[in-house]
Amino acid sequence: MKVVSTEKLPEKLKTILIIDDPTSKDLEDADVLIGWPSRINLVIEKCKNLKMIQTFSAGVDNLEFKLIPPHVKIFSNAGAYALPVAEHAWGLILAAAKGVNIKERLTAYQIYGRTLLVVGGGGIGTEVARLGRSFKTFNVGISRSFKDITVFDKTDEITKAKEYVREADIIVDTLPLNLKTKGILNYDLLSGVKKNCIIVNVGRGETVDEDGMFKLLSERNDVRFATDVFWKDAEGKENFFTSKLWKLNNFFATFHTAGAYGNNEVMVNAMSIAIDNVKRFITGEETRNEVKISDYIEKS
Known part of the structure; x- marks a missing residue:
């Protein structure tokens, strides 16, 4: 061939x-x-x-x-990029928890022993959960399929997301973008998150609804969102510098570098x-x- x-x-x-x-x-x-x-x-x-x-x-x-x-x-x-992206996800979790690179002083959140919800059970999600063991997290995975269920304490269908979101201290989105995942993390799903919840996205920007996330973070200053991926503008480019989320002090970001750019x-x-x-x-x-x-x- x-x-x-x-x-x-x-x-x-x-x-x-x-x-x-x-x-x-x-x-x-x-x-x-x-x-x-x-x-x-x-x-x-x-x-x-x-x-x-x-x-x-x-x-x-x-x-x-x-x-x-x-x-x-x-x-x-x-x-193929599971390890560097999972490392990056934990970098974002820690940055959000400890208020790294924010101009004002934020309350530091503890993550040891907390409940970690991983959305997406592929290579990245698996490694995020595996690294969570170092922090003694209780690992919950929701996905259409799983690469390795042994790194999770509990697994379920992604259709059950709403009930697990309410119990999570940390939520990590590792989903690919397709017809079924676009906007899946929206305001309706996330509005019931726990106090001091940390949400991280290392999947694709559009799996999170930008307007819904802005509304959530505006209403809930205790919730923190950190992302490495952004939404596409009219020209099809990621809106790294123009997203309205930059107006908020509970927003953290890197610029699509999780795959060890x-x-x-x-x-x-x-x-x-x-x-x-x-x-x-x-x-x-x-x-x-x-x-x-x-x-x-x-x-x-």
Whole structure:
């Protein structure tokens, strides 16, 4: 099979024959296309022989699914950034709990032994819960599926979110963005959170309803929200600097750096995981992280 990458790759990652400086003919003949969603979108219509798309990114919400023929199998790189993102989530939890980088003096919250609710049971959610053990947290996970239930003290369906939100001291959103998760953390769900609740988002910005979060934080100064991901503006860019949440003193943020932005070690490891999945596809072995297209495209 002909494997084409939209990105230049380090030589040590070329453990299979990969063309990373493709001509138009290479794209036309490609069986497998690997790269970042934004670059894949630019060339997808040139690929006439495609059988597989593999992203380097964990999330695939930026893929132009309507351009992809229905027979093409799509795979994300979910879990490849789980450790750095989970570390970052705990950095945000601690920053919010202790009032780090806020100009006024805030009451410090204790997190040892508290109830941690992880929304999303994939790689990131699993590692967030695992790290929580160091703080002796009681780990509750709600998700459609779980990578490893052993790190949780209790698990349940995500449809039961409302009853668990009321009991959580810390809520960490690790969800991908799709039709089912957009705006799932809204005012109606979160308005009943406990006093001094800390909410963290390291999934995708739009899984949290921005207006609802602004209303909640405005009404409840005891609640703190920390995020690494933002909402898209009219041009499709994350509104890092223009979100109205910056007006509030119970809002904390970093700028989509949880995946160890700029860290070559993490990036090479993530690319290696993606390429390994391509190998599995070519050799007929069991593949990982196949995307359900129905989660991203509404039925006409």
